[in-house]
Amino acid sequence: MTPEGSALLRRGLNALRLGATDDQMALFARLLDLLQEGNERVNLTALKTEEDIVLKHFVDSASCLNGGHLDGDLRVVDIGTGAGFPSLPLAILRPELRITPLDSIRKKVDFVRATAQALGLDTVHPMVGRAETLGRSPEHRQRYDRVVVRAVAALPILMELALPLLAEGGLLVAQKGAITEEELDAGANAAAEVGGEVEEATPFLLPVLGDARTLVVVRKVRATPARYPRREGVPTQQPLF
Template identity: 65%
Template sequence: MTPEGRELLLSTAAELGLDLTGRAEAFGRLLDLLVTAADQTNLTSLRGERDIILKHFVDSLTCLRGEWLDGEVRVLDLGTGAGFPALPLAIVRPELSVTALDATRKKVEFVGRAARHLGLTNVEALVGRAETLGRQPGQREGYDRVVTRAVAALPILAELSLPFLPVGGLLVAQKGALGPEELEAGSRAAAEVGGEVRAVEPFTLPVLGDARTLVVVEKTGPTPERYPRREGVPNKQPLFWKAT
């Protein structure tokens, strides 16, 4: 990471209330790993240092707004892709136990390699589909928090995420601009699978000014056994939402 990139990381993180002075080196190593692997396996469309810092690292850390991820909690990053927000979270909050889940094996393998290279013993990389794992003993109700970043519409996220949580657990969904129709459908879907929207926090991404929304859904009751539905159905037939 260049000196300019380091300063960009530190200054934008400071806008989120985070002091990354002691962790900038780890982010620099992660950037190098990501650029090298992306050139080989097309993990991400982002290649430039500035874009990776702002759109991967800093954007990932916006889920630390508020106190939703405080404490020694078990976190599932559903649809982690190349490890976001899982890897930045694990670097900044070593007390978290983070499982990075994705259906694409090459992405999960990269997350595992990166975690080992960075010495992140609090990261587990897991390949699989949420529809299947969400029904398995040890996975169903196996996490305190689920985080998602730009994965799907809110009704889909509710169905896929809440089975992983016990009553009292939280889904922390990182979204872009959120329209009222999606929020309404997401609220109805959450209620259907045992949850309730607890917070909706619009904000803008530092420097870029892109619209973001943090949506927090609390698991308030047990998820009916019929959820999640079989693989592919939640995306093709979202609850209370017309798929596009």
């Protein structure tokens, strides 16, 4: 990472009131290299420049920590992690989290696994699969303290993908762009259907760039009915609301 990239990352993290040790900064620098190298072999992310990766992947992922919902020794699943976001920045900044980055695309998960190993992030255990499949498997259903998700689907779809995986009392932390009242209302209705309650939808601006973001936090308040999640693809094709 160039000195400018490093200064940008520190500026972004400081704006989120997050510090980073020199070791954490070195891990981010290595992650940047691996992502840029990996992108030359397989198409992992549309973001290619240092500035874009630092701000739109690293700082943007770190903003999931706003509000302290991911503090502590928690079992976390990251649905639709892609090239490892927000999982990898979260694992660097919060080594006490036990994170399962999940994606249905094997080559992306292979990259996340190899990268976590190269960075020595042994709290990260990537999996290939669909959230709908995990949500029906006894090994994963209602087993997680937190679901994190960034840039995967509209709120009503996310509710059906995420809530079945949460233990009662657990939280979905969804990092979204600007959302409409309609999406939030539909998300709240879907949440109620699958055992959740929207606790907050907090708008904020991404540091440095000023892009609009919303952190939506949903609590699992009762068991998800056995009929959810519906079979693979149905939550997306026929959203609950």
